[in-house]
């Protein structure tokens with residue numbers, strides 16, 4: 001059976017990238033690696049649309065965000081953190097462990113942070129040193145208007161604008177320099193289309209300056225140290241060499257396609273999936289949909305476990321379930337990374353056959369038609 005992954009990380013890996021990673025390993029202190037890493041660094045700057053450093057860390061995305069907490073701040077500093085899902089929640093819990101004074105702003109699942117919430121918190125806490133936003137909240141499929149909120153933060157405070165871009169980079173427009181972002185993190189197993197194991201952290205001039213004054217205890221995840229190595233296109237510790245080789249190949253694909261085209265492809269695929277599920281009467285979960293992942297309510301009368309078992313067992317398709325209060329209530333279809341238009345037809349076709357087997361009543365083929373109409377119209 002063909003395995004088909006439709007999860008928001010890990011995401012499918014292009015065959016050419018897999019083949020590159022299967023080549024004999026090279027040593028990270030020889031010129032061959034330096035040439036690769038120099039190109040990776042250049043293409044990462046293109047990916048984030050920045051002239052600033054984008055650091056490559058050997059850890060998952062969570063480690064990349066942890067590196068920002070420990071490298072940009074000092075114990076007792078106040079930060080504002082938006083919590084609208086599993087990942088926002090993590091960016092409340094983690095900084096507390098490090099003794100930061102965390103102002104948590106709760107956002108209902110499926111909704112997005114508002115300008116009013118942000119302004120209120122900034123005015124109540126003028127001492128705020130950083131604001132954390134999750135660009136695409138993977139647990140709810142809700143996107144945040146980072147461009148707009150970054151402007152609000154810049155105009156009303158001196159706080160660093162820190163963005164979890166882990167499922168946004170590659171799917172949503174990101175103009176790091178132009179939008180005044182200070183720190184933005186992504187992970188290798190999401191829009192970058194390679195296995196888990198690398199995190200990427202872009203830092204503005206203000207963030208680089210903050211690494212100089214940070215008093216947080218740290219060692220492995222010290223961004224100041226990583227910045228020093230970066231000057232020579234190097235890393236302080238042994239990097240995951242094979243993954244760097246993989247990301248080099250993946251980034252070259254992104255450069256070839258053009259970042260604007262990558263963003264618009266994600267928008268087109270997200271729209272097609274939404275049109276497909278809506279055409280068979282299913283309801284979307286998020287009011288502010290992400291282009292990376294589409295959460296959908298499990299329809300009444302359908303049992304999630306049975307539905308998921310058929311999808312996996314009969315069609316080799318893995319999707320993501322709901323989390324916390326939404327376990328068994330929603331499912332999430334990813335279209336982040338290595339996907340094209342025909343993959344969306346496959347996904348909705350399998351979804352229709354599975355729902356039919358679960359006894360859900362609808363006009364068979366309506367979903368596929370919805371996908372096709374959406375694709376043909378944009």
Ligand SMILES: *Cc1c(COP(=O)(O)O)cnc(C)c1O
Pocket residue numbers: 008009060061062063087134136137138164165166167187196
């Ligand atoms: C996947 C994900 C993370 C966590 O990344 P790991 O690589 O699992 O550590 C954080 N934030 C978002 C939005 C994610 O999608």
